[in-house]
Amino acid sequence: MNxxxxxFTAEARELVQQALEDxxxxxxxxxAGERIDRVFRAFHTLKGSAGILDLPVMGLxxxxxxxxxxxxxxxxxxxxxxxxxxxxxxxxxxxxxxxxFASHGSFPSDAAEAGVAVTAQLRGLLVGDELKPNLSVSSAxxxxxxxxxxxxxxxxDVARGRIGQKRGTKFVALSYEPRADCFFHGDDPLQxxxxxxxxxxxxxEAVRPWPPLPELxxxxxxxxxxxxxxxSRSELAGIFRLVPDQVRMVDIPASALIRExxxxxxxxxxLVCSIVEEQLRMLRSATDREDFSGRVGSAARAxxxxxxxxxxxxxxxxIERARDIALSLLEATPLLAALEKALAxxxxxxxxxxxxxxxxxxxxxxxxxxxxxxxxxxxxxxxGNLAGELIVLKNALAxxxxxxxxxxxxxxxxxxxxxxxxxxxRLSAELHAAILQLRLVPISQVFRRFPxxxxxxxxxxxxxxTLVMQGxxxxxxxxxxxxxxxxxxxxxxxxxxxxxxxxxxxxSAGKPEIGTITMRASPAGRRFIxxxxxxxxxxxxxxxxxxxxxxxxxxxxxxxxxxDEQAMDLIFSAxxxxxxxxxxxxxxxVGMDVVRTSVQQIEGRVSLTSTVGLGTxxxxxxxxxxxxxxxxxxxAGGQLFGIPMDAVTETIRLxxxxxxxxxxxxxxxxxxxxxxxCALSGLMNLADAPRSDSAAKLLVVTExxxxxxxxxIDAIHDRLEVVLKPMQGLLSGARGYAGTTLLGNxxxxxxxxxxxxxx
Amino acid sequence: MTQxxxxxxxxxMQVLIVDDSALIRLYFRQALEGAGFEVEQxxxxxxxxxxxxxxxxxxxxxxxxxxxxxxxxxxxxxxxxGSDVAAxxxxxxxxEAGQKDIEEARAAxxxxxxxxxxxxxDLVRYVAALAGVGA
Amino acid sequence: MSALRNSEGTVVLVxxxxxxxxxxxxxxxxxxxxxxLDWTQCSSLHTAVLQVxxxxxxxxxxPCGDPFVAKxxx
Numbered sequence: 001m002n003x004x005x006x007x008f009t010a011e012a013r014e015l016v017q018q019a020l021e022d023x024x025x026x027x028x029x030x031x032a033g034e035r036i037d038r039v040f041r042a043f044h045t046l047k048g049s050a051g052i053l054d055l056p057v058m059g060l061x062x063x064x065x066x067x068x069x070x071x072x073x074x075x076x077x078x079x080x081x082x083x084x085x086x087x088x089x090x091x092x093x094x095x096x097x098x099x100x101f102a103s104h105g106s107f108p109s110d111a112a113e114a115g116v117a118v119t120a121q122l123r124g125l126l127v128g129d130e131l132k133p134n135l136s137v138s139s140a141x142x143x144x145x146x147x148x149x150x151x152x153x154x155x156x157d158v159a160r161g162r163i164g165q166k167r168g169t170k171f172v173a174l175s176y177e178p179r180a181d182c183f184f185h186g187d188d189p190l191q192x193x194x195x196x197x198x199x200x201x202x203x204x205e206a207v208r209p210w211p212p213l214p215e216l217x218x219x220x221x222x223x224x225x226x227x228x229x230x231x232s233r234s235e236l237a238g239i240f241r242l243v244p245d246q247v248r249m250v251d252i253p254a255s256a257l258i259r260e261x262x263x264x265x266x267x268x269x270x271l272v273c274s275i276v277e278e279q280l281r282m283l284r285s286a287t288d289r290e291d292f293s294g295r296v297g298s299a300a301r302a303x304x305x306x307x308x309x310x311x312x313x314x315x316x317x318x319i320e321r322a323r324d325i326a327l328s329l330l331e332a333t334p335l336l337a338a339l340e341k342a343l344a345x346x347x348x349x350x351x352x353x354x355x356x357x358x359x360x361x362x363x364x365x366x367x368x369x370x371x372x373x374x375x376x377x378x379x380x381x382x383x384g385n386l387a388g389e390l391i392v393l394k395n396a397l398a399x400x401x402x403x404x405x406x407x408x409x410x411x412x413x414x415x416x417x418x419x420x421x422x423x424x425x426r427l428s429a430e431l432h433a434a435i436l437q438l439r440l441v442p443i444s445q446v447f448r449r450f451p452x453x454x455x456x457x458x459x460x461x462x463x464x465x466t467l468v469m470q471g472x473x474x475x476x477x478x479x480x481x482x483x484x485x486x487x488x489x490x491x492x493x494x495x496x497x498x499x500x501x502x503x504x505x506x507x508s509a510g511k512p513e514i515g516t517i518t519m520r521a522s523p524a525g526r527r528f529i530x531x532x533x534x535x536x537x538x539x540x541x542x543x544x545x546x547x548x549x550x551x552x553x554x555x556x557x558x559x560x561x562x563x564d565e566q567a568m569d570l571i572f573s574a575x576x577x578x579x580x581x582x583x584x585x586x587x588x589x590v591g592m593d594v595v596r597t598s599v600q601q602i603e604g605r606v607s608l609t610s611t612v613g614l615g616t617x618x619x620x621x622x623x624x625x626x627x628x629x630x631x632x633x634x635x636a637g638g639q640l641f642g643i644p645m646d647a648v649t650e651t652i653r654l655x656x657x658x659x660x661x662x663x664x665x666x667x668x669x670x671x672x673x674x675x676x677x678c679a680l681s682g683l684m685n686l687a688d689a690p691r692s693d694s695a696a697k698l699l700v701v702t703e704x705x706x707x708x709x710x711x712x713i714d715a716i717h718d719r720l721e722v723v724l725k726p727m728q729g730l731l732s733g734a735r736g737y738a739g740t741t742l743l744g745n746x747x748x749x750x751x752x753x754x755x756x757x758x759x
Numbered sequence: 760m761t762q763x764x765x766x767x768x769x770x771x772m773q774v775l776i777v778d779d780s781a782l783i784r785l786y787f788r789q790a791l792e793g794a795g796f797e798v799e800q801x802x803x804x805x806x807x808x809x810x811x812x813x814x815x816x817x818x819x820x821x822x823x824x825x826x827x828x829x830x831x832x833x834x835x836x837x838x839x840x841g842s843d844v845a846a847x848x849x850x851x852x853x854x855e856a857g858q859k860d861i862e863e864a865r866a867a868x869x870x871x872x873x874x875x876x877x878x879x880x881d882l883v884r885y886v887a888a889l890a891g892v893g894a
Numbered sequence: 895m896s897a898l899r900n901s902e903g904t905v906v907l908v909x910x911x912x913x914x915x916x917x918x919x920x921x922x923x924x925x926x927x928x929x930x931l932d933w934t935q936c937s938s939l940h941t942a943v944l945q946v947x948x949x950x951x952x953x954x955x956x957p958c959g960d961p962f963v964a965k966x967x968x
Contacts, residue, residue, distance in 0.1 A: 003785065011782050044854070045779075047854070048875060051854075052782060052783065052876060183942055187941075188941050190962075204966075204967065216949055218920050221942070222945065223944075271888055275885075275888055275889065278872070279870060282870060285866045294839060295868050297845060297846025298846045301847075301848050302889055305889055305890055306888045306889065309888040309891060
């Protein structure tokens with residue numbers, strides 16, 4: 001994808017996401033306020049983008065959605081669930097299209113069908129609404145010249161030369177094919193054509209090939225008349241009212257007449273004229289004197305610039321003189337006169353309609369907008385790694401500073417070095433902190449995906465549920481926030497499936513019919529809390545005890561003796577499930593144990609409290625910042641790998657005479673322990689660099705899970721402090737890797753999981 | 760511009776694009792930078808106001824519909840400014856071609872008006888003319 | 895009658911040429927192969943007359959005296 005396509009994709013995705021959220025919120029809040037405007041703008045912008053990327057199907061569908069939103073804004077259409085469903089379906093379709101565009105560079109093959117269906121649905125909502133005429137989705141309405149009938153195109157070429165660049169005029173293409181016997185009815189088609197106003201192009205041709213001259217019947221009309229006129233259909237219909245069946249008309253969008261690619265002087269002249277004309281109109285539409293000098297000044301400048309562009313320098317100079325006079329007299333007339341004169345000299349005159357323009361609208365309040373940048377996550381990671389390298393460097397420097405102190409190179413120098421080392425320490429700490437800040441994102445990023453999910457799931461389960469979100473501005477590291485989605489999803493599903501009761505149950509229990517699920521986040525020092533709670537039926541600890549006994553998790557007496565809170569915690573045990581029914585929502589096999597494991601993987605804790613009849617609350621406690629890992633970069637088999645520093649004991653250059661053969665393996669003795677040697681290149685199935693047996697081996701001694709081993713490598717590179725990204729996608733099942741990180745030079749480094757790599 | 764025009768405009772023309780759609784800004788920027796213009800961007804009228812007061816521009820391209828100070832408000836405010844920034848030529852851009860919108864833009868003080876979709880070639884021609892390239 | 899032939903054998907259209915002139919013009923043009931038409935002196939043409947000219951494509955002395963025809967038929 002090129003930049004423009006990437007930009008389109010990124011922007012479209014954001015707009016769709018925001019519009020989805022706003023629509024769900026609108027369902028709750030009603031249609032007043034900023035939200036409805038934002039949704040309108042989303043469709044409007046998407047429509048514009050579709051135009052730029054030449055995606056007419058999307059353009060038309062967005063147009064329909066835009067019209068629906070406009071109707072809602074003006075109160076002509078009520079915002080019912082049906083309308084919302086329709087709008088959501090439209091956004092889903094766009095989402096699908098954008099994904100297809102991102103992967104394949106085009107929309108799916110059924111896009112036109114689907115688009116037509118959704119457009120019809122949307123327009124169907126407007127039936128009875130007069131705001132916009134019904135736009136049939138036929139290609140004749142696409143504002144592309146390719147959609148106009150064949151015979152119009154050559155006419156357009158002629159017309160362009162004659163009409164210049166009139167703005168706002170409507171053009172109609174007309175084809176008149178008189179009946180062969182029209183002369184006998186007293187028709188003179190040529191005479192009728194003379195009546196057409198503002199003719200821009202006319203073409204006369206034979207309908208059928210002329211017969212050989214002896215057979216030519218001069219009184220059988222064999223001519224067809226085609227033209228383009230700057231007139232309305234009704235005007236033309238009037239002229240041809242006696243022969244409506246012999247006439248076809250096609251609207252020509254003004255855009256079809258504005259052509260690209262002309263470089264002739266003529267077209268330049270036309271352009272210059274239209275600019276000068278427009279300045280006259282603009283000057284004449286002034287409503288007050290407040291903007292006098294701005295108006296006069298800019299009109300003059302625009303005209304002067306255009307004249308210079310058209311190589312009419314002397315005319316430009318005259319405009320400049322006229323402007324100066326006008327400004328000093330505080331009177332526009334001198335400039336108006338000069339502009340008119342310039343027009344006349346350019347070969348055209350223009351009758352400017354008199355009359356003032358409408359009152360300007362009242363100004364909206366100017367609030368400073370928030371300024372933010374969209375930044376690639378990888379770039380932040382790379383920046384983070386650089387900051388990490390800086391820390392390592394800073395440590396080395398601190399060490400040197402100490403040495404300088406010890407080796408008495410002179411007090412002054414020693415102090416100077418220490419000062420700089422201290423400054424370096426402060427700077428790198430600040431940089432590090434700043435980078436960690438960059439990685440912080442608000443929890444709303446993951447929360448915002450839920451209102452739609454809750455709505456859909458509640459609908460499917462036929463339950464009435466509302467989702468309340470609090471504390472969305474709480475911030476945490478992006479990786480942590482991203483990894484929260486899955487556990488939260490499961491908790492929400494549970495609450496919907498098993499927690500919230502049906503409407504009847506709730507009513508008979510004296511509860512409000514609509515159940516509430518609350519997602520709340522709050523900061524807690526260097527950690528933060530996320531709680532998912534519901535006001536459903538709650539969990540009975542005795543139920544848990546029973547299930548635990550069934551699954552033989554613990555002996556019965558222990559279970560009986562255990563306090564309720566502890567019993568509740570058994571929910572998180574592996575393979576535990578509180579219901580035999582497997583609903584299609586929760587699915588099979590994803591128990592609370594998975595929630596606990598995934599939370600633990602990000603160094604978090606999860607616990608649960610519940611009261612029968614009142615509801616359940618699940619509490620997650622998580623770190624706000626990710627820990628950075630220290631990694632040693634080594635080279636083996638021609639590739640770079642990262643080894644987690646916490647597994648590394650030391651690095652050794654081992655003389656060959658210390659190596660012994662122990663059974664089938666090579667090894668050596670290190671402080672009374674036998675350490676097996678494995679070539680890392682071999683372990684990673686890479687070709688070995690040729691090495692002479694007499695050369696010393698470079699070894700990294702590691703200790704993992706109590707087992708010690710030495711990895712033979714070719715070279716040691718830097719030590720880095722990095723953000724470790726877990727393996728994703730296709731590679732997530734690959735064994736041997738703890739994750740990846742992005743190096744300062746932009747390349748990806750694979751970090752090894754030694755437990756899996758070592759035999 | 761022809762190649763020679765591009766080369767001979769020793770002082771590069773500076774254009775400000777004011778549009779809340781990043782896609783449109785990118786599209787215009789690519790077209791104009793490719794033709795030799797220097798391009799700056801603003802996402803709304805407020806930012807645009809700041810920029811034109813801080814730097815010299817030859818032309819501003821303004822989208823009519825933007826949240827937070829729409830295009831027309833920006834133009835009106837600009838035209839009422841006491842300094843000579845008020846005389847900055849403005850090309851307005853919109854998706855609507857209704858007579859009312861055209862008249863409003865004129866009344867506000869826009870110097871010219873184009874209806875989207877605008878081809879790259881047309882954009883460059885009009886910008887070149889309004890900014891005064893060549894001669 | 896508004897269609898004549900002059901001394902050099904050129905067919906000349908003069909003044910207003912109504913529908914009946916079409917047949918006459920056809921015969922005049924047919925009579926001389928390689929016929930030449932001078933329509934500078936006609937003031938207006940009926941469609942049928944124009945049709946004959948378009949069908950036979952004689953050599954023309956123009957521009958056509960009918961301003962509408964002159965403007966739109968090049």
